[in-house]
Amino acid sequence: MPNHWLQSAKEYVRPYYLKWLFFRLQSQNCPTYFRECWSYPAASPDPFHAGAQAPAEAAASSGKPDILFLPLADWHTRIQRTQHLALTFASLGYRCFYVNPHLGREFPAVFPFSPKRILTNIGPRIQELHVHLPREPVFHHRCLSSAESGTLTSAILQLPFSQTQGAPIIITSFPLWADVAHALKLRWGSRIVYDCHDLMTGFGNIAPDLLEAESALLDSADLVIFSAQALFDHYRQLHPGIETRSILLRNAVSCSDFAPDDGADPARHPAQAGHTPTVGYIGSLSSWFDVELIRFAAAARPAWRFVLIGRIENPRVESLRSLPNVHLHGEVPYAGLARHLATFDVGIIPFVRNALTLSTNPIKLYEYFACGLPVVSATLPEVERYSDLVYLADDPKGFLRQLDMAMAESDSTLACRRHEIAAGESWRVRCQDLERRLGLA
Known part of the structure; x- marks a missing residue:
């Protein structure tokens, strides 16, 4: 049997196996974001009913075009770049x-027994579209x-877009959506913005046809936005002339999301008597997370706490549980990050x-800065931009030396400078830059 037929057969069977057997027998393996996405109210009235009128909020005129996000990230996993852009816009x-990228896997029932399209309200002026494809x-x-x-294009065309504010802007951050985006462009005359925020080839698990689709998308998008200079430079070599329709739009932070609850100075770096020195990390614990750096440092500093917050995607991270001063907290809702960061003395990358990592612009760097934290990081180009405010190392002994220096930092002006940088590197500033580039401001 040819490989594509075998893959197709597996896709048709997999939804039944997962929902009727695997998730029922091992409910802990059903991702929480498959449940959390249904905690939001359905849009009312249902835009997919014949003759339905747009809700009052959706019909309200703001003088601004609508924005359609075709994302890589599920809104309900971790608040990342695309969600921040949507929230800020x-x-x-x-x-x-915002279109949910799971395309049916998040639905509780399999395709024949499930709604095919659901629109939910996930925030002020933000709605999420769920479309159930048979093969998920x-x-x-x-x-x-x-x-x-x-099918996706048809579902999107039925959404309550404004008819008076010009064609919707399409922002896609993954080549999966390329054909949908181009079909909508033909229908509406929309501009396609490709948000290139990671080096796709660096992940290792992206299908070859998706990598080919990305190359075509880079050539056809009306505007490409890059999150890091290294990404910009990499694709400028592969796609000559792309710089004429590209901009560098780095990651950012909303400082208000990380303001202390007690009103204390967010640039404060506590060194109180009886305080347990705490080294903290927030983000994915995946293949790019250097387990050995943490193992060495935690063993060398048994009186310190090492707090790792994020979903474990690399089995090697589990081995750190054997160290009594390493605490794996799992995923924490974005709204709860500030409370955890307030307990950190040093943030780490x-x-x-x-x-992949040499082409990344870590959001967590800006979030640490928003709290005034010293940062110990691997030597990454986007982090090196702030070399006078961070501590860089790439081997276990060097990482430990830099942790010691960061923990002993006593110059309060450094914390203030970090916070000032974070305040200037905001998502609002980023969206306003994009507005100007699109001629919307």
């Missing part, structure tokens, strides 16, 4: 529509078929240096 008065494709395994892209 919504705060600026744009109505945003895993979004990094393959491109969508023409029929699947057609212990990444393995490879093509």
Whole structure:
């Protein structure tokens, strides 16, 4: 049997296996974000009913075009770049529509017994579209078929977009959606913005046809935004002339999200008597997380706490549980991050240096800065931009030396400077830059 037929057969069977057997027998393996996405109210009235009128909020005129987000990240996993852009654009008065990338796997029932399309309200001026495709494709395994892209396009066209504010802007951050985006452009005359925020080839699990689709998207997008200079430089070599329709739009932070609850100075770095020195990390614990740096440092500083917050995606991280001063907290809701960061004395970015991480612009750097924290990081180009405010190391002994120096930091002006930088590197500033580039401001 040809490989594509075998893959297709597996895709048709997998939803039944997962929902009727695996998730029922091992409910702990059902991702929490498959449940959390249904805690939001459905849009009312249902835009997919014939003759339905747009809700009052959706119909309200702001003088701004709507924005359609075709993302890589599920809104309900971890608040990342695309969600921040949507939240900020919504705060600026744009109505945003966000498509869930799981395309059916998040639905409790299998396709024949499930609604095919659901629209939910997930925040002021933000709605999320769930579309149930029969095969529930895993979004990094393959491109969508023409029929699947057609189903998605049809569902999106029925959303309550404004008819008076010009064509919606399409912001896509993954090549899976390329055919959908181009079909909508033909229908609406929209501009396609490709948000290139990671080196796709660096992940290792992205299907070859998706990498080919990304190359085509880079050539066809009306605007490409890059999150890091290294990404910009990499693709400028592969796609000559792309710089004429590209901008560098780095990651950022909303400082108000990390303001202390007690009103204390966010740039304070506590060194109180009886305080347990705490080294902290927030983010994915994946293949790029350097387990050995943490193992060495935690063993060398048994009186310190090492707090790792994030979903474990690399089995090697589990081995750190054997160290009594390493605490694996799992995923923490974005709204709870400030409370945890307030307990940190030092924030860390212990990444393995490879093509992916050398091209990344870590959001956590700005979040640590928003709290005034000293940061110990691997030597990454985007972190080196702040070399006078961070501590850089790439081997266990060097990482430990830099942790010692960061923990002993006593110059309060450094914390203030970090906070000032974070205040200037805000998501609002980023969205306003994008507005100007699109001629919307």
